[in-house]
Amino acid sequence: MDVLVYGLVNSAILALMAVGFTLVYGISRLANFAHGALYVLTGFVTWIFLRTLGLNYALAILAALFITAMIGALIYHAFLVRVRSLEASEIIGSFAVGLVIMEALRWRGFIGHGFAIPKFVKGTLSIGWVMVDLQRIIIIGIGLLIVICLWLFTHYTKIGLALRAIAQDEQAAMMLGMDSDRMATISLAVGSALAGVAAVVILPLGNLTVESGYQVLIYAVAVCIVGGLGSWPGAVVAAFLLGYAQILTDKFGGSHYQAVVAMAAIIITLILRPSGLFGKQKELEERV
Amino acid sequence: MGNLNEKEGVMKKKIFGLTVALTLTAVGALGGFANQAAAADPIVLGVPSARAFAEGAMTERGIILALEEINAKGGVNVGGVKRPLKVEIMDTRDLEAGVPVAEALLVVERLILDKKANFIVGGPIRTEAYNAAMDLFSKYKTISLVNTGVYSPGTAQRIAENYEKYKYSFRLTGHVGIEIGMDLPALLKGLKEDYGFDKAYIMVQDVAHARASGDIVEKLLPKWGWQVLGKKVYPTGTTDFSLGLLDAKKQGAQFLWVWIDMPEVGILMRQWADLKVPALPMGYARTAQDPGFWEQTEGGCAYLVLAVLNAGNVPTKVTPWAERFNEAWVKRWGNEPTGYSCSAPYMTVYVLKDAIERANSLDSEAVIPALEKTDIKGGVYGRIRFNPKSHDIIRKHDPNEGALGAWFQWQNGKRVAIFPKAVATGSLQIPPWLKR
Numbered sequence: 001m002d003v004l005v006y007g008l009v010n011s012a013i014l015a016l017m018a019v020g021f022t023l024v025y026g027i028s029r030l031a032n033f034a035h036g037a038l039y040v041l042t043g044f045v046t047w048i049f050l051r052t053l054g055l056n057y058a059l060a061i062l063a064a065l066f067i068t069a070m071i072g073a074l075i076y077h078a079f080l081v082r083v084r085s086l087e088a089s090e091i092i093g094s095f096a097v098g099l100v101i102m103e104a105l106r107w108r109g110f111i112g113h114g115f116a117i118p119k120f121v122k123g124t125l126s127i128g129w130v131m132v133d134l135q136r137i138i139i140i141g142i143g144l145l146i147v148i149c150l151w152l153f154t155h156y157t158k159i160g161l162a163l164r165a166i167a168q169d170e171q172a173a174m175m176l177g178m179d180s181d182r183m184a185t186i187s188l189a190v191g192s193a194l195a196g197v198a199a200v201v202i203l204p205l206g207n208l209t210v211e212s213g214y215q216v217l218i219y220a221v222a223v224c225i226v227g228g229l230g231s232w233p234g235a236v237v238a239a240f241l242l243g244y245a246q247i248l249t250d251k252f253g254g255s256h257y258q259a260v261v262a263m264a265a266i267i268i269t270l271i272l273r274p275s276g277l278f279g280k281q282k283e284l285e286e287r288v
Numbered sequence: 289m290g291n292l293n294e295k296e297g298v299m300k301k302k303i304f305g306l307t308v309a310l311t312l313t314a315v316g317a318l319g320g321f322a323n324q325a326a327a328a329d330p331i332v333l334g335v336p337s338a339r340a341f342a343e344g345a346m347t348e349r350g351i352i353l354a355l356e357e358i359n360a361k362g363g364v365n366v367g368g369v370k371r372p373l374k375v376e377i378m379d380t381r382d383l384e385a386g387v388p389v390a391e392a393l394l395v396v397e398r399l400i401l402d403k404k405a406n407f408i409v410g411g412p413i414r415t416e417a418y419n420a421a422m423d424l425f426s427k428y429k430t431i432s433l434v435n436t437g438v439y440s441p442g443t444a445q446r447i448a449e450n451y452e453k454y455k456y457s458f459r460l461t462g463h464v465g466i467e468i469g470m471d472l473p474a475l476l477k478g479l480k481e482d483y484g485f486d487k488a489y490i491m492v493q494d495v496a497h498a499r500a501s502g503d504i505v506e507k508l509l510p511k512w513g514w515q516v517l518g519k520k521v522y523p524t525g526t527t528d529f530s531l532g533l534l535d536a537k538k539q540g541a542q543f544l545w546v547w548i549d550m551p552e553v554g555i556l557m558r559q560w561a562d563l564k565v566p567a568l569p570m571g572y573a574r575t576a577q578d579p580g581f582w583e584q585t586e587g588g589c590a591y592l593v594l595a596v597l598n599a600g601n602v603p604t605k606v607t608p609w610a611e612r613f614n615e616a617w618v619k620r621w622g623n624e625p626t627g628y629s630c631s632a633p634y635m636t637v638y639v640l641k642d643a644i645e646r647a648n649s650l651d652s653e654a655v656i657p658a659l660e661k662t663d664i665k666g667g668v669y670g671r672i673r674f675n676p677k678s679h680d681i682i683r684k685h686d687p688n689e690g691a692l693g694a695w696f697q698w699q700n701g702k703r704v705a706i707f708p709k710a711v712a713t714g715s716l717q718i719p720p721w722l723k724r
Contacts (some may be wrong), residue, residue, distance in 0.1 A: 006530050013527070111340050116554065116584035125561045130534065133562040205527060206555035207575075209308045215525045250531050254501040256494040 002252050005246075009136045011243025012143035013202055017216050018223035018235045019146060020194030027167045027187040030084075031091050034075055036217030041070045042196035043208045044105055047115050063127040065196045071101075072192025073185045075183065080188070081181060098217070102210050117200070135204055138241030143202050145235055146194065163187060167230070204251050214215045222262040224271045227276050229265030234278030241265070327713035331364055331650065333637070334405025336421075336503060337436075338383040338413050342578065343629045345395040347376055348437045349634030353620050355441070364386040364641045367648055373430065373637065376403040378455065379408075382417040392417035400428045406650050409636050414495070419446065423573075423694040425456040429652045431659070433458045433640060435632035439497050441465035444680035448579045451677065455656055458673070458679040462597040462638065463691050464497060466683050467572065468504050471595065471693055475570070475696050475707055476512055479543060483718060489541035489567060491532055491556070493548045501572070503549040509545075517541050528557045530563070537565045543723065546592075547570035554585050561588035564721045569634030572693075577601070577627050582701045589698045590720045593706065598633025599669035599687075602703045604711040606687050616682045631668045639664065639672055667691070670710075686710060 004005040021035045039268040042064050049060035075097050083089035119135040126132075166183045174180055198216075223242060227234030244267055246258045269276055334350055338344035355373045358364065363372040378399055380392035391410040399405045408430055412418045418438045425432045434443075434457065441463050447454040477483045488509050492502035502519060509516050517539040520532040533556075536544060544567040548556060553573040560569060570593040575581065577596055581589055599606050603614045603624060613634060617625050625631065641661055644650060647658035660679075664672040671685030674680065684690030685708040695707040697716060704714035 002531055002534050006528060009530075010528060020591075111342075114580040114584065118586060119558075122586070124564075127563050130561045131632065133559065185311050202527070203559065209551045212525070212551075241297060247531065254521060255526065255532065258526070261524040287691075 001259075002130045003247050004130055005127050005130045007244040007247040008140060009132065011240040012140045013237050014219055014223050014243050015199075015239035016139065016143050016146065016194075016198035016202065017221040018189040018227075019150070019232055020198070020240060021220040021236040022224045022227065022230060022232050023150070023194060024187050024191035025224065026186040026232060027163045028076075029230070030076070030188070031087075032075070032182065032188065032191060032231075033091055033095035034098035034101065035191070035215060035220055036215070037101035038068050038072060038192045038195040038215045039107065039212055040131035040208065040213040041071070041101050042204045043117065043200040044110055044115065046117055046200055047208060049115060061200045064200065065193050068196035068250050069189040070192040073189040075192075076181075076185045076188040081184075084184075098213065102213050105210050110208070110210060116206070117204050117208065119204040120126045120201075128183060135201075136270055139201050142197065147232075150232060159186060183280065195285065219262060222266050225263050225276055228278035229276060231276070231278035237277060238265075291680070292331070297653065299558060301611070317584070320395075328363070328369060328371050330372045331366075331407070331642075331644070332374060332403060332405045333375050334396075334399030334403055334408045335375055335377040336392060336399060336412050336504075337377055337410045338381060339377070339379040340381070341383045341413075342627050343383065343413055343436055344411070345415075346627045346629045347633045349617075349621055350435075350630050352410060353616060354637035356620075357616070358637065358641055365645050366650060373641075376405055378403075379416065380412045382412045382414040383444055389414070389417045389420050393420055396421045396424050397428075399429050400424070402437045405430070407640060408432040408654075409435065409640065410633060411436055411438075415440040415443065419443055422446065422454050422457050422660040425548050426453050429456065431456050431458070431652050431655055433460055433659075434635045435460045435636045436629035437461075441661045444675070444678035446676045447680075448678040449676075456652060458659055458674060460636050460681050460691075461629075462681075462683060462691075464501055466500060466693060467595045468508070470683060470685075471695065471707065471710065472505070472508075473512060474711075475593075475695065476509075476514065476543070477566070478716070480513065483542075485542035485568070486512045486514050486540050487539075488543040488545060489517050489532075489536035489539070491529065491536075491548065492521055492544045493550055494521050495521045496548065498547040498549055502545070516699070524550050526550075526552055527555055529559050533559055533563050533565045536567050537563065541565075542565040543567055544569040544571075546573060546594075549574050551575050554581065554588075557585045557592060558588035561585070561590065564719075566719070566722045568718060568722060571595070574627065575701075579626055581625055582698060590700070591697065591715070593695055593697045593715060594692050595628075596696060598631045599692040599705070599711045600634075600653050600698045601625050602629050602694055602705050604713060606670060606692060606711045607668065609666055610668050612649055613668045616690040618716070623675070633670060635664075635668050638667075669689065669694075 024030055024032045043066040045067050046060050049055040049063050067141055079093050079097055080090060083093050120138055121134040123134045124131045154164050162178050163183055164178060170180055200265050221233050223238045227238030242262055245261045249261050337347050340724045355375055358610040359372045374400060378395045378396045382392040412421055413436050415438050418434055447457055477635050488507055490502050492498040506516055506519055518535055546569050553575050563680055572595050576589055596602055600610050600613055643655050643658040643662060647654040660674055660676040662672060662674055665717050670692040671690050673682045677680055682690040687710050690712055694705055694711045696703045696705045699717055705711045706714055
């Protein structure tokens with residue numbers, strides 16, 4: 001029972017961490033390696049609004065998400081647009097932007113462990129004999145909500161449909177009048193905001209540290225590679241596979257092997273199915 | 289007219305004479321000042337420190353506080369001349385992930401060669417980095433007084449086994465062997481006798497010193513009449529401790545040995561409180577030592593018992609100097625001493641001053657025997673003496689006999705010293721959900 005419950009929580013956390021990364025890649029074919037940095041940035045901006053400026057918690061979160069989305073858009077508009085289609089440069093460039101963000105946070109004094117944002121709700125819930133705190137229940141709920149909203153957004157809104165069109169065939173979509181750069185800017189903004197959503201719901205479990213940006217990036221990349229780069233349903237399925245694999249490892253193997261599970265999953269996936277579970281990137285090559 | 293010229297001539301001679309006299313006086317005075325300045329050249333303390341980390345920041349603060357106090361009283365008396373202390377701080381980055389030990393060694397070497405440090409105080413903080421730096425101290429015959437980190441008992445053993453080579457290194461802080469070998473049995477005896485606890489669960493981080501603590505405690509607990517119900521080793525960055533906590537709860541653990549030196553210990557404590565795990569958490573967690581930890585965990589750290597290595601790192605009244613130190617620290621830095629590296633760096637400067645004055649020299653060969661004979665009674669954390677063979681500070685539970693460690697418990701948002709008895713400002717409290 002404890003494996004079921006906490007596996008679900010862990011999967012939701014991984015899905016939240018990864019869904020923004022995979023959305024950006026799926027639409028713009030851009031691997032945003034500043035994803036982890038945007039995650040921690042949202043946490044610290046929320047903290048500033050909350051603790052320093054004394055803003056209401058909900059307003060602080062909304063303002064932080066808006067700022068992160070704008071920074072995401074700026075990352076594309078100011079940097080990535082210049083190296084578009086140069087894959088190695090995109091990765092190095094976005095990683096460099098992420099490093100700048102994280103080092104800037106350190107430079108501004110966000111060092112140490114003294115930063116935390118509060119839980120949305122305090123208290124625990126009993127599921128059978130297993131107790132879970134309410135923040136983790138909220139994480140599951142928001143994870144589910146994000147998946148539903150993303151599906152509705154990409155299937156029923158004009159921008160969402162345009163994003164899908166660009167993702168399916170960029171040149172054909174451009175012939176129909178869609179602006180590829182504009183769509184990429186929007187995807188970076190939405191992807192960054194999703195990293196921010198993950199931050200504001202997950203970070204209240206512990207405290208804010210700049211270093212956690214690297215870990216979030218590693219988990220996001222692991223989930224996306226297993227699920228198939230660019231496929232957000234794949235990311236969700238992979239998050240569940242990895243999430244439960246980690247919890248089972250904790251329960252029956254050893255908790256210190258949890259991190260190995262993610263890395264092993266990347267290696268096994270790349271050997272057996274380089275495109276990932278739902279990826280189509282190299283499907284033809286694989287068939288050949 | 290001729291008389292007037294004569295008078296003018298006399299006047300000019302007088303003015304010339306006066307000018308010469310004044311000039312000579314001024315030159316003489318300046319020369320005197322210059323001589324005095326040369327005589328009062330500062331004694332340079334090189335401080336290798338992990339500046340981006342609280343440990344490093346607190347080390348610097350402790351050293352600066354003592355240095356300012358000593359300089360305000362004229363400095364260090366060397367051969368009848370009062371010489372001021374000067375500090376040169378450089379970042380070793382040795383606590384940062386992925387930074388090689390060699391980087392810390394370069395910093396140590398630069399402090400000795402470029403900054404002309406007479407003594408090295410502070411770090412490097414990581415045991416691996418410090419142990420490697422011991423060869424540099426030996427090479428340059430420079431005395432090092434380490435007061436932060438370097439948690440391994442092996443460092444002192446190295447000095448004892450190869451005294452001639454490593455005699456330049458001294459340690460003023462505690463280590464894992466003291467906390468587990470000397471303090472923990474007394475604490476656990478109290479838990480067993482007062483509350484009837486005898487079931488333990490171990491949760492440690494997957495890093496060398498934490499794993500070692502878990503292994504040692506796992507071996508020692510049965511010898512002390514405790515039953516070890518389980519052990520979990522968590523990788524750095526773990527964000528969920530629920531399965532381990534639920535397992536501890538299900539099996540009926542009453543004592544939780546926690547050695548988790550990562551920020552995520554905040555998550556552990558929040559989960560422990562949310563799940564109301566009926567086991568008293570105790571151990572070491574750097575993050576949890578900070579006064580802000582209560583707020584971070586929204587009170588989830590209540591009842592957590594932690595080691596802070598030396599008394600003085602939490603407010604105590606163990607000696608009058610301990611009280612003065614706490615007041616001076618708050619006045620200078622605006623908040624209470626925090627972490628595990630405040631009192632030892634502070635005392636280090638006084639220990640060094642004392643040894644230099646007794647040796648009447650800055651020469652290492654003269655200062656080493658003086659340091660070995662150090663006996664400062666009533667220091668911030670008790671009596672300061674060194675083992676003359678291993679150069680490790682002598683630890684006791686009596687402040688009149690040796691240096692004191694300290695354990696505190698989080699109680700109502702405050703860090704209350706509970707062990708040893710000499711430093712205690714309060715008594716151990718047990719969570720209400722933990723049945724006796």
